[in-house]
Structures are given as structure tokens and as C-alpha cells.
Amino acid sequence: MLKDFFIGLSQNQLLNSAAKKYGLKLGAQNVVAGTNVEETIQSIKELNAHGISCTVDNLGEFVFKEEEATEAKGQILSVIEAIHTHGVDAHISLKPSQLGLDIDYQFCLENLREIVSKASGYGIFVNFDMEDHARLQLSFDLLDELSKDYDNIGTVIQAYFFRAEEDLEQYKNFRLRIVKGAYKETAEVAYQDKQEIDENYIKLIEWHLLNGKFTSIATHDHNVINHVKQFVKEHNISNDKFEFQMLYGFRKDMQLQLAKEGYNFCTYVPFGQDWYGYFMRRLAERPQNLNLVVKQVFNKKTNTMIGLAAGAFVLGRVSKKK
Ligand code: FDA
Numbered sequence: 001m002l003k004d005f006f007i008g009l010s011q012n013q014l015l016n017s018a019a020k021k022y023g024l025k026l027g028a029q030n031v032v033a034g035t036n037v038e039e040t041i042q043s044i045k046e047l048n049a050h051g052i053s054c055t056v057d058n059l060g061e062f063v064f065k066e067e068e069a070t071e072a073k074g075q076i077l078s079v080i081e082a083i084h085t086h087g088v089d090a091h092i093s094l095k096p097s098q099l100g101l102d103i104d105y106q107f108c109l110e111n112l113r114e115i116v117s118k119a120s121g122y123g124i125f126v127n128f129d130m131e132d133h134a135r136l137q138l139s140f141d142l143l144d145e146l147s148k149d150y151d152n153i154g155t156v157i158q159a160y161f162f163r164a165e166e167d168l169e170q171y172k173n174f175r176l177r178i179v180k181g182a183y184k185e186t187a188e189v190a191y192q193d194k195q196e197i198d199e200n201y202i203k204l205i206e207w208h209l210l211n212g213k214f215t216s217i218a219t220h221d222h223n224v225i226n227h228v229k230q231f232v233k234e235h236n237i238s239n240d241k242f243e244f245q246m247l248y249g250f251r252k253d254m255q256l257q258l259a260k261e262g263y264n265f266c267t268y269v270p271f272g273q274d275w276y277g278y279f280m281r282r283l284a285e286r287p288q289n290l291n292l293v294v295k296q297v298f299n300k301k302t303n304t305m306i307g308l309a310a311g312a313f314v315l316g317r318v319s320k321k322k
Contacts, residue, residue, distance in 0.1 A: 003284045007184040010280030013062050019276035027291075028279040031249035032059070033269045037075075037082050040271040043248070044088045047267050051259045054090040055127060055245070056083070059272040060098040066107065069100035073111045075272070077118055084122040091125035093268060096139050109142055113149075120152045125175065130156040132183040133190070140167070147174070156218075157208075158182075159201035160190040168204050168212070177216035177245060178204050182281050202227060209237050216266065218245035220286075222254070229263075239263060247282070 009015060033043035044054045058075045060068075076094060083090045094115065100108040112128075119126045128139055143155050154174045157164050158181035168176070180201050181190065191197045201219075205228060208215045217228055225244060232242065243264035246255050259265040270278055283289050 002287045004184060006280050006284035010277045010284065016062055016274075016276045020273050028275040031247065031279065031282060032271060032275045033248050034271045035273060036271070037078050040079070040269060041082050041086050041088060043269060043271075044083075044090050045086070047269070048089045050256055051265070052255060053243075053264070053266045054088070054269045055093045055266055056090050057093040057095075057129070057268060057270040057278075058098070059270050059278055060274040061095065061277040063098050063100065064102055066100065066103060069098065069103060069107070069111060072098045073115060076115050080115070080119050080122065080124055083124055090269070091127065092119060093127045093129050095129045095131055096142055097131055097135060101135055101138060101142075105138065105141075109145060112142055112146060116146055116150045116153055120150050123152070125152050125154065127175075127177060128153065128155040130158055130179075133161070133185050136161070140171075143171075143174070154214075157204060159204050160185060160197045162189060162191070164200065164204055165207075168208055172208065172212040175214040175216070176208060176212060177218050178208060179218045180221075182285060198224070206231060209242060210235065215242040216245050217242060218268070220246055220251050220254075225254075225258070250282075 034040040040056060044056070047054055056079055058072060058079060060072050063069050063072060076092060076099075080092060083092075092115070094112075096108055096112065099111040099115070116126050128143055130136065130139060139155065143153060146153055154176055155171065156177045156179055157168050157171070158179055160181035161167075168178075178201070180197050191200060198221075201224065205215065205217055205224070209228075209232065217224070219225065228242075228244075231237075232239075239262060243266050244258050245266045245268055248267050248269045255265060255267060
């Protein structure tokens with residue numbers, strides 16, 4: 001129920017617009033690397049110093065105006081330029097909806113083409129993050145179209161979808177990030193039960209490790225990570241065939257430890273002002289992440305619309321339990 005509440009908040013465009021005006025608030029700054037490219041490059045350098053590579057995401061959602069999509073494209077092009085100039089170990093993650101998928105398919109395709117082309121010139125990989133089911137097939141279509149001309153692209157397979165296994169097989173020659181899935185999806189298209197999702201997740205990872213190109217295992221779940229460590233050992237899968245990924249700011253000790261143990265490790269580094277939807281999905285995934293909000297509210301007396309909404313809900317839940 002708490003998950004549904006935060007997923008609902010993550011999709012609220014009014015709150016999203018309001019949140020943008022306040023900069024990094026509510027504890028979001030703990031999980032967002034910076035507000036601009038310079039700060040973000042600094043964070044990447046710090047992670048690189050620990051042997052961790054990065055995938056950089058210019059935060060943004062609910063883009064329904066062409067000028068906003070064009071602005072987002074400009075930001076991503078600047079990040080690509082900065083990655084090249086600073087010689088940092090990083091690539092790009094982007095969301096098709098930020099580049100105009102909800103406005104016009106062709107417009108989005110051309111925006112993506114410009115980004116992928118520039119990145120290709122510098123040998124930088126671009127990952128198409130996967131959003132909700134409504135955008136799933138369109139995102140694969142974009143990937144199909146661009147893969148005719150470029151090979152520096154890949155995408156994400158979300159294990160909660162019934163179709164995930166089929167997609168995985170179809171795209172096995174792409175570099176793929178495999179995740180459990182972060183959006184609220186209906187029982188018609190996706191598993192609802194956590195155990196079923198976890199089982200499918202493991203199944204997809206194992207299949208891709210044995211049959212696919214390069215596998216990014218993106219999870220904070222230590223059980224999955226331990227399982228993968230054992231699996232690759234048993235099947236003699238070398239470390240250069242896969243990497244672990246986690247989000248910036250989460251399980252920092254484990255991120256460092258995995259890198260120290262010699263595994264390829266990549267941190268997903270989000271930056272920018274448009275933190276709201278991203279942050280609400282993190283609260284949906286793990287209600288304990290509310291710690292980040294609570295600390296912020298009490299330490300700095302932050303009092304925004306979102307803080308009140310989240311706080312009132314949590315207090316309501318706590319008092320009901322009593
Ligand atoms: P999950 O939330 O299922 O947790 C399992 C267990 O792990 C918990 O019960 C707890 O024991 C432990 N745990 C988890 N987080 C912890 C923490 N912070 N501290 C301590 N213990 C913790 N989704 C999507 O739909 N499209 C996408 O493109 C992406 N991209 C993406 C990139 C990267 C790098 C990551 C890590 C994730 C995504 N996701 C995503 C999100 C993904 O689908 C999923 O929602 C979250 O990763 C949450 O699921 P987990 O597998 O991390 O563990």
C-alpha cells in the first residue's frame with residue numbers, strides 16, 4: 001500500500017513541478033549526485049577513484065513540450081562532452097520520455113539519434129532506461145531503429161513483465177541491464193507477487209549470463225548478488241562478462257566492497273533539478289528510505305508540499321498500528 005502511495009506521488013505532475021522549484025530537498029540530495037554537470041563530474045571522479053564506473057542520468061520526466069525535450073537533449077549532449085573532456089569512466093542512461101516520446105515518436109527518434117551519434121564519436125555507451133508498460137514497445141522500437149546505424153546502445157529488461165523472457169532472448173546481443181522493475185503495472189502484463197518477480201529475476205540473469213553479450217545486474221538485493229557470485233563461479237563466467245550496478249547513495253559500503261573484491265561495478269548517477277519522480281520511486285521501492293526524508297524534515301525543518309503529504313501519510317499509518 002505504501003508502495004502504491006509513493007508510485008502515485010511519483011506520477012503527480014503538479015507536485016513534480018512544485019518540487020523542481022525548491023532545488024534538492026527532502027533528503028533527495030543524498031541520492032542525487034549534483035544539480036549541474038560540474039558537480040556531477042566531481043562525483044564521478046570520486047567514484048572512479050574507487051574503481052567504480054558510472055552511468056549518468058540527467059533527471060527528468062513528464063516532458064510534454066518540445067522545448068523541454070530539446071533542453072534535455074542539450075543537457076545530455078553537454079554531459080557527453082564533459083565525460084570526454086574529463087576522461088572519466090562513465091556512460092549515459094536516458095529515458096525516452098524525457099526526449100519527447102510522449103510528444104511525437106519521430107521527434108524523439110531524432111533527438112536520440114543526435115545523442116547516440118555524438119556518444120558514438122567518443123566511444124561512449126548509451127543505455128535506454130525502461131519506463132512503464134505504456135512506453136515499453138515504443139522504447140524497443142527506438143532501439144531497433146537506432147541499432148541499424150549504431151552499436152553503442154543497450155537497454156533494460158524488467159523482470160516483472162511476463163514478456164521479459166522473450167525480450168531478453170530477442171535482445172541478447174545487446175548490452176542489457178536486468179532489473180526487477182520500478183513502476184506500478186497491472187496483473188494483465190506483470191507479476192504482482194514479490195517472490196515471483198524475484199524468481200523471474202534470477203532466471204533472466206542466469207540465462208543472460210550464459211547466453212547474452214554483457215549483463216548489468218542492477219539490484220541492491222544482497223541475496224541476488226550472492227547468488228550471482230556463486231553462479232558465475234560454478235559456470236566459469238569471467239568477470240568481464242558482467243557487472244553489478246546500484247543507484248548513487250544506496251548501500252555505499254557494499255558498492256565499495258564489490259569493487260574491492262574485483263567485480264566490475266557501475267553506479268547509476270542521477271543529477272539535476274528534476275529529482276521528484278526518481279526520488280518518489282525510491283521511496284516506493286523501500287519504505288525504509290523514508291529515513292532520508294525524516295532526517296531532512298527534522299534537521300532542517302523542511303516543509304514543502306511533498307513533505308507534508310508523505311509525513312501525514314506515514315503518521316496516519318503509525319497511529320493506526322498503535
Ligand atoms: P528490492 O527493493 O527488491 O530489495 C530486496 C532486498 O534487498 C530488501 O528486502 C533488503 O533486504 C535489501 N535492500 C534493498 N535496498 C537496500 C538498501 N538500500 N539498504 C539495505 N538493504 C537493501 N527500474 C526500471 O523499471 N527501469 C529502469 O531502467 C531501472 N534502472 C535501474 C538502474 C539501477 C542501477 C538500479 C539499481 C535499479 C534500476 N531500476 C530500474 C529499479 C529496479 O527495477 C528496482 O525497482 C530497484 O532496484 C529495487 O529493487 P532491488 O532489486 O534493488 O531490491
